[in-house]
Amino acid sequence: MGITFYLIAAITLAGALAAMTLKHLIHAALAVTVAFAGLALFFLNLDAQFAGFAQILIYIGAVAILIVFAILLTRSELPKEGVFSRTWFVGLAIAAGIFAVLGWAVIASAHALPSEATTPSVNVHDIGVALVGRYVLPLEIVALLLTAATIGAVIVALHEKEGTK
Amino acid sequence: MLLQEEQTVAFHCMYDCGSPGVVQFLWLIPAVPIVASGFIALMKQPRRKLSAVLAIGSLGFSLLLALFAFAHVVSDWARGVATRETVNFTWLHFGNSTVDLGWVLDPLSAIMAVMVCFVGLLIFIYSTGYMEHDENFTRFFCFLSLFAGAMLGVVIANSILLLFMCWELVGLTSYLLIGFWYHKPSAAAAAKKAFITTRVGDIFFLLGIVWLFAQTGTLLFYNHGAGSLETSAIEALLSQHAAWGLTAAGAIGLLIFAGAAGKSGQVPLHVWLPDAMEGPTPVSALIHAATMVAAGVYLIARVYPLISAGMPLTPAGDAAGTTTALVVVTWVGAITAIFAALIAIAQNDIKRILAYSTVSQLGYMMAGLGLGGVAVGMFHLITHAFFKALLFLGAGSVIHGCHEEQDIRRMGGLKSQMRATFLTYAVGMLALAGFPIVFSGFWSKDAILEAAHNSPFIRGPYYLLVFGALLTAFYMTRQLSYVFFGKWRGHDHAHESPRVMTTPLVILAFFAILLGVIGTPAWPWFHAFLEGQPATGGVHLLFESDFLKLLGTSTVIVFAGLGLGWLLYGNKSPDAEEPDTLEKAAPAIWAGLRDRLYVDELYDVTVIAFYYWWARVADWLDRCLWGGIVAAVAWIFRMFAQLNRLLDTHWVDGTFDKACEELSTGGGIVSRVQNGRGQTYLRILAFGVILLAAILIWSTKP
Amino acid sequence: MGSPLTGYLVVAALLFSIGLAGALVRRNAIMVLIGIELMLNAANLNFIAFWRYSPHPEALTGMMFAVFSIAVAAAEAAVGLGLVIAVYRHAQTTDLDKLNRMKG
Numbered sequence: 001m002g003i004t005f006y007l008i009a010a011i012t013l014a015g016a017l018a019a020m021t022l023k024h025l026i027h028a029a030l031a032v033t034v035a036f037a038g039l040a041l042f043f044l045n046l047d048a049q050f051a052g053f054a055q056i057l058i059y060i061g062a063v064a065i066l067i068v069f070a071i072l073l074t075r076s077e078l079p080k081e082g083v084f085s086r087t088w089f090v091g092l093a094i095a096a097g098i099f100a101v102l103g104w105a106v107i108a109s110a111h112a113l114p115s116e117a118t119t120p121s122v123n124v125h126d127i128g129v130a131l132v133g134r135y136v137l138p139l140e141i142v143a144l145l146l147t148a149a150t151i152g153a154v155i156v157a158l159h160e161k162e163g164t165k
Numbered sequence: 166m167l168l169q170e171e172q173t174v175a176f177h178c179m180y181d182c183g184s185p186g187v188v189q190f191l192w193l194i195p196a197v198p199i200v201a202s203g204f205i206a207l208m209k210q211p212r213r214k215l216s217a218v219l220a221i222g223s224l225g226f227s228l229l230l231a232l233f234a235f236a237h238v239v240s241d242w243a244r245g246v247a248t249r250e251t252v253n254f255t256w257l258h259f260g261n262s263t264v265d266l267g268w269v270l271d272p273l274s275a276i277m278a279v280m281v282c283f284v285g286l287l288i289f290i291y292s293t294g295y296m297e298h299d300e301n302f303t304r305f306f307c308f309l310s311l312f313a314g315a316m317l318g319v320v321i322a323n324s325i326l327l328l329f330m331c332w333e334l335v336g337l338t339s340y341l342l343i344g345f346w347y348h349k350p351s352a353a354a355a356a357k358k359a360f361i362t363t364r365v366g367d368i369f370f371l372l373g374i375v376w377l378f379a380q381t382g383t384l385l386f387y388n389h390g391a392g393s394l395e396t397s398a399i400e401a402l403l404s405q406h407a408a409w410g411l412t413a414a415g416a417i418g419l420l421i422f423a424g425a426a427g428k429s430g431q432v433p434l435h436v437w438l439p440d441a442m443e444g445p446t447p448v449s450a451l452i453h454a455a456t457m458v459a460a461g462v463y464l465i466a467r468v469y470p471l472i473s474a475g476m477p478l479t480p481a482g483d484a485a486g487t488t489t490a491l492v493v494v495t496w497v498g499a500i501t502a503i504f505a506a507l508i509a510i511a512q513n514d515i516k517r518i519l520a521y522s523t524v525s526q527l528g529y530m531m532a533g534l535g536l537g538g539v540a541v542g543m544f545h546l547i548t549h550a551f552f553k554a555l556l557f558l559g560a561g562s563v564i565h566g567c568h569e570e571q572d573i574r575r576m577g578g579l580k581s582q583m584r585a586t587f588l589t590y591a592v593g594m595l596a597l598a599g600f601p602i603v604f605s606g607f608w609s610k611d612a613i614l615e616a617a618h619n620s621p622f623i624r625g626p627y628y629l630l631v632f633g634a635l636l637t638a639f640y641m642t643r644q645l646s647y648v649f650f651g652k653w654r655g656h657d658h659a660h661e662s663p664r665v666m667t668t669p670l671v672i673l674a675f676f677a678i679l680l681g682v683i684g685t686p687a688w689p690w691f692h693a694f695l696e697g698q699p700a701t702g703g704v705h706l707l708f709e710s711d712f713l714k715l716l717g718t719s720t721v722i723v724f725a726g727l728g729l730g731w732l733l734y735g736n737k738s739p740d741a742e743e744p745d746t747l748e749k750a751a752p753a754i755w756a757g758l759r760d761r762l763y764v765d766e767l768y769d770v771t772v773i774a775f776y777y778w779w780a781r782v783a784d785w786l787d788r789c790l791w792g793g794i795v796a797a798v799a800w801i802f803r804m805f806a807q808l809n810r811l812l813d814t815h816w817v818d819g820t821f822d823k824a825c826e827e828l829s830t831g832g833g834i835v836s837r838v839q840n841g842r843g844q845t846y847l848r849i850l851a852f853g854v855i856l857l858a859a860i861l862i863w864s865t866k867p
Numbered sequence: 868m869g870s871p872l873t874g875y876l877v878v879a880a881l882l883f884s885i886g887l888a889g890a891l892v893r894r895n896a897i898m899v900l901i902g903i904e905l906m907l908n909a910a911n912l913n914f915i916a917f918w919r920y921s922p923h924p925e926a927l928t929g930m931m932f933a934v935f936s937i938a939v940a941a942a943e944a945a946v947g948l949g950l951v952i953a954v955y956r957h958a959q960t961t962d963l964d965k966l967n968r969m970k971g
Contacts, residue, residue, distance in 0.1 A: 005871075009878045016882055016905055020889030025897060032901050035882075039908050043933075046875075046919040051911075051933045058937050063904060063944045070897055070948040074955040084892050085844060085964055091891030094848050097855045099884035105862050106876045113870035113920070120924035130927050138931070142938050149942035153949035159956075841970025844899070844963050848891050 004045060012038030023083050025071045033064040047120055050127050187234045188250040188270045191321055194230050194278060195331070198223045199314030202307050211303035220306040221289045224313050228282035231317075235275040239694070242272065247697030251323050251387050265385050269323035272695050273539065277320045277463055280547050284455045284554050285313050287669040291558050292447040294665035295565060305345060305445070312338035316456050320463065324384045325374050325393070328464070332370075332428070335460060336363050339452050343444040355440035362437040366427020373420030377471075380405065380413055386467070394470045403475050411489055418472035418490040422465060422497075429461025430524045431531060432501045436765055438524055442516040446561030449516060454523050454553035459546050462530045465494065466539045473538075487622045491535045498531025499626035499633075504762065506636035510643070510747070511758035515560045515573050518644050522597065523553060525633060529613055532626055537616030540692040544684050545609035547691075551680060552596035552606055555673035559590035562662040562670065563648060570655055573647040577738045580649040582659045587649050589670040594645050596677045598638040598727065601720045605681035610634065612684060615715050631722060638726025643734045651738030686712055875916035883909035896951045896961040900944065907940045 015035030022028045036059040043052030085091065131139050201223035205216045241248045253267030268274075289309060296305050315338060318331030337360075344356030378384055381398040383391060390397065405413035425431075430438040441453050452458070465472065472490045502525045509521035526549050534542030564571055566583050580587040596606035614634070617627035653659065661667070683690040686709075692698075733746045748755040757763070838845070886905030889898060911933045918929020955961050 005874060009874075012878070013881060013885070016885045019901055019905070020885055020893065020898075025895065028898060028901065032905065035905065036908065039912060042875075042878075042912055043915055046915050048915045048919065048930055048933070051915055051930055051937075054934055054937055055911075058941050059904075059908070063941055066944055066948055067897065067901060067904075070900075070951055073952050074897065074961050076955075076960060083894055083898075085894050088892040091844070091848055092888055094851045094855070094891060095884045095888035098851060098887055099880055101855050101858045101862065102880035102883065103877065105858070106873060106880060108862060108866065110870070110873050113872045114922075115870045117920040117922075117924075120919065122924070122927065122930065126925075127927065127930070130931065135931050135935075138935055142935055145939065146942050149946050153945045156946065156953050157949040839970060841967030842963060843966075843969075844891055847899075851887060851891065 008038055008041045008045060011035075012042065026068065029064060029067045029071055032067070033060055036060050036064060047122070050122070050124060186250070187230075187237050188252055188268075190230065191234060191252070191268050191270055194227045194234075194282075194321060195314045195317035197226050197314070198310045198317070202310035202314060205303060205307040205310065208303065211301075213302045216303040216306040217289075217293050220310040220313075221286065221293075223310060224282060224286050224289055227313070227317060228279070228286055231275070231278040231282045234270055235279045238270065238272055238275040242694055242697065248272065249387055251385075253323060253385055253388055262382065264326060265324050265383065265388075266327045267323040267385055267388075268321040268327075269387055270321070272697065273463075273466060273543065274321050276543075276547065276694070278317060280550055281313070281316055281320060281456050284550050284673075285316075285451060287672055288447050288451045288455075288554060288558065289313075291450075291561070291666050291669045292445075294663050295447055295561055296445065299445075301345070305342075308338055308341045308345070309447075309451070312342065312452065312457070316460065319460050323386050323388075323392075325377065325386065326384045328467075329370065329374055332424075332460065332464075333367070335457055336360060336367070336428070339363075339441070339457055342448040342452060343441045345444055345448065349443070352443040355437070355443040359437040359441050362434050363427040366424045366434055369420045370424025370427075373417045373424070376413070376420065377417050380417070394468065399470060399474045402471070412475060414471055414474035415488055415490045418468065418474070418488075419493060421468055422472070422490065422494055425461030425464045425531075426497060427461070428464075429458050429527045429531070430501075431461075431497050431528065432504050433764065435501065435505065435524045436768065439517050439520040439761070442514070442520050446516065446557060446564060449520070450554045450557035450561065453520065454557050455550035458523060458527055459530075459550060462527065462534065462542055462546050465531070465534050466543055469534070469539050487535075487620075492623060493535075495532050495535030495623050495626050498528045498533075498535060499629040501525065501528030502532060502633040503528075503629045503636075506633045506640065508758055508761050509640045510636065511745070511755055513574055513759075514571050515563065515576075515644065515648065516557070516571060518573075518640060519553070519556055519560060522556075522637065522640070525637065526553070526597070529610065529630065529633070532630060533613035533616060536620050536623065536626065537613065540695045541612050541616050543695060544612055544691050548596070548605040548609040548677070548680050548684075551673050552593045552604075552677040555589060555593035555670060555677055556597065558666070558670055558673065559586050559593060562586045562666050563590075563659075565662050565666070566659045567655055568657055568659075573644060574739070575655045576648045576653070576659075577651040577655075578649070578653040579659055582653075583649075583661045585661060585667040586670065589667070589674040590649070591645065592674040592677055594641045598641050599634055599719060599723050600727075601716065601723065603678060603681070605677055605679070605684070607719065607723075608681040608684040611715060611719055614719060615712075618715065631718070634719070634722050635726045638723050639730045642727050642730025646731065646734040646736065647738070650736050654738060870920065872916055872920045875912065879909045879912040879916065882906075882912065894962050894964055896954065896963055896966075897948070899963065900947050900951065903947075904940060904944060907936060911936050 012035050015031050015033075015038055018031035019028045019035060022031060036055065040052045040055040040060070043049075043055055198220070201219040205219055208216070238248045249269065249271040251267055251269045253265050255263045256266050257264040289306075292305065292309065296302050299305065312335065315331045315334035319328055319335060322328035322331060340356045340360040343359050344353050346352045347356075374384075377393055380402055381393040383393050383398070385392045386394045388395070392398065399414060402414035402417065403412050407413050407416035411419070427434045438453060438458065442449055444452075472494065473488055476488050476491070505521045505524035505528065509518050509525065512518045512521060526545070530542045530545050530549070533545050563576065563579065563583065563586060566579070566586070567576055570576065592604070596604040599607045599610045601607050614627070614630055617623075617630050620627075682688070684692070737746075739745070745755065760766075838849070883906050886902045886909060888902075889905070890902030893899060893902070914929045914933045914936070918924060918927075918933075921929065951961060954966065958966060960966070
């Protein structure tokens with residue numbers, strides 16, 4: 001575990017924490033973008049270049065923008081009661097419980113994990129071939145899904161005409 | 166046709182001819198009046214003329230039929246045949262026994278039927294006049310018809326059960342007729358008294374019937390040798406011994422006599438007869454003088470073979486001894502005769518005097534039966550029916566003429582204002598007193614006195630009966646002089662009664678004289694007819710020394726009574742408030758006699774008081790004991806019901822309600838999960854994931 | 868020395884928990900969606916990490932999975948945010964505490 005790992009981890013986790021605790025939504029959106037970037041660095045660190053760049057493209061380039069747009073479109077004043085729900089401790093406890101369980105799973109299986117592995121050399125050509133070869137069905141389905149999602153999002157967000165529809 | 170002494174005709178008894186003839190239709194004699202009564206009862210609106218016509222017509226028809234039957238029996242007797250024709254039929258079967266009913270035509274029933282129909286018919290005609298102003302005219306004739314039918318049923322019955330049924334029916338109609346004016350409390354009480362007193366006698370009668378049936382196995386009197394009054398049955402009864410030295414025959418006879426004593430007003434069951442005068446006068450005449458009270462005497466005459474069973478006979482067939490039952494009958498009759506005659510002296514109500522006179526004469530009849538046999542008693546019954554009916558109807562005429570006044574101290578001098586009534590009444594009074602030779606009463610009473618005098622076995626009754634004859638003449642003279650002689654002490658004027666009422670009086674007076682003819686020793690037709698013997702007699706018998714001695718004694722007694730009565734009361738008319746002549750002489754005895762010798766008071770204190778006490782006990786039992794038990798049971802159930810209610814409300818309902826409440830609350834609590842907020846659902850999801858993951862990890866641990 | 872994989876897994880778990888905490892605790896609907904995106908990203912990290920240290924990385928299973936996951940996540944984010952906007956138009960608020968029309 002080199003220093004790189006700890007650095008990237010620090011960025012990601014800081015970004016995530018900030019996103020979850022900041023008052024202003026825009027600040028939270030920007031923080032989560034930092035977290036996305038940190039994750040992209042993680043992918044690059046793990047020799048998954050395609051995934052890393054795909055992460056940057058899609059998450060930072062599309063999802064984060066989308067989030068900002070949504071925040072801007074649903075502008076409202078800061079709520080008087082505060083950003084956290086009235087029963088925030090229940091949620092926190094449950095999240096802590098999840099972390100405990102997951103941590104326990106990891107620690108318990110730590111002895112079974114491989115310690116060394118060869119560096120994979122993956123190039124885009126292989127990924128392309130795999131996409132249209134082995135993974136052609138998931139590809140098509142995801143295409144369908146994206147189409148449906150697009151149409152659905154448009155319909156959902158459409159202004160309702162008076163009377164009909 | 167008379168049979169003279171010289172003619173000897175072989176008399177053979179032919180029982181039960183069985184030939185078709187009038188006996189087949191004998192049942193119509195009681196049936197037609199009963200049907201007429203039913204018809205009148207069912208009429209929707211009371212119709213006076215129709216009901217009177219129905220009643221008189223039906224009884225007229227019965228009279229014709231009875232006369233026809235009588236003629237048949239007389240013609241048989243004249244030929245030397247003793248009739249006893251029966252028609253019997255079975256009514257019920259049970260086990261091996263049968264209940265039979267039937268009727269009999271013999272001299273006794275024939276002559277009784279004719280008498281009842283004839284006297285009844287005359288009284289019916291009289292009633293149309295007497296009850297003319299009464300609004301319940303129709304009901305009266307309905308009951309009268311029913312009575313006539315029932316009485317005729319008693320007369321012709323061959324089965325003791327049929328006799329008893331008609332006996333009870335006669336009692337019922339007597340009750341209905343005594344209480345005819347039921348809104349008068351005294352009349353209602355008198356009707357009840359009559360019914361209950363005769364009931365006491367009837368209980369013993371019923372016991373006698375049951376015993377007779379059990380002993381002989383048959384209810385019929387005459388049944389071709391198998392009847393209960395025929396030789397084989399009598400002998401069987403004689404061989405059985407009951408208590409107190411009596412045979413079964415004697416005991417049954419005494420039980421039956423108890424029933425007759427109730428109906429015929431013998432002491433001590435006579436108390437109802439004077440009170441029965443509350444009924445209308447025709448009722449008193451028909452029922453309580455001529456017919457119903459005679460039913461008891463008729464019953465004893467009918468079962469005479471039973472009562473006289475075991476009487477030792479001389480070779481000539483005369484009585485050589487007497488039975489216990491007959492002794493009892495005689496003594497009761499004699500005591501009754503004297504008892505009632507004494508009381509009659511001190512009475513002031515015209516009908517009450519006649520009522521006590523009836524009781525006294527019934528005693529004579531019973532004594533006659535006991536001493537001299539069926540013919541002696543029955544002869545007096547027949548003559549008494551006529552002259553007593555005459556006297557009662559005459560009294561009714563007097564009451565009617567004096568504007569419903571019944572106290573003899575407020576009458577007087579009616580001999581000039583009510584001529585016809587006076588003359589007929591005088592005939593009746595002399596017949597009752599026994600005026601010699603001319604009047605029938607003399608001959609019938611004389612026969613009884615003769616039997617009493619000649620009886621070697623029972624001596625006492627003769628003196629009682631003779632004294633009674635004296636008293637009879639005395640009180641009748643008193644009554645006659647108070648009513649018809651002296652001066653008028655009433656208010657308004659008296660008037661004679663209409664023709665429809667006086668004509669029957671004349672007819673009855675006629676018979677009161679004529680009937681004597683058939684009972685004289687010169688021609689003892691009646692005696693011979695009843696016994697089925699030829700009527701041997703002759704005028705020379707009238708001059709036998711024994712007979713002349715008896716004639717002399719009777720005449721002396723009668724004239725003594727008449728004279729004494731005239732001396733004390735004739736033509737004097739003391740005012741109502743003045744005490745009676747005799748009363749002034751012996752006030753204590755007079756008071757006792759006027760108060761009916763305290764028999765009613767004795768009953769009040771003993772029997773009635775006992776019944777009241779018993780009624781109070783029964784009431785206490787009913788209210789406190791049985792009522793208490795019922796109330797306690799009810800209380801237990803009520804408590805139980807309350808307990809159930811409490812259980813139901815608190816436990817059952819409570820449990821159920823509480824469960825529902827809890828369910829509702831629980832549901833309310835659980836439904837809080839569905840608060841509509843997505844984050845809550847997410848939390849629950851995540852929690853579920855924790856659990857599952859934990860389980861999964863735990864399960865893979867080595 | 869333990870596997871480097873363990874570090875990645877722990878980071879992923881931590882990221883997942885933070886994302887879940889935010890989704891469960893924040894009032895705003897958009898914040899819940901951000902949390903969901905973080906959770907998806909944590910899962911992606913898990914996939915890539917396992918792919919990297921798997922015995923046959925040339926099969927590209929993990930990578931493909933992560934790529935497809937990213938695609939789907941993007942689509943889902945689009946639709947979800949469209950929904951939030953539609954709800955905002957209707958209820959004038961994105962406060963999840965106030966949106967309880969589903970209350971049973």
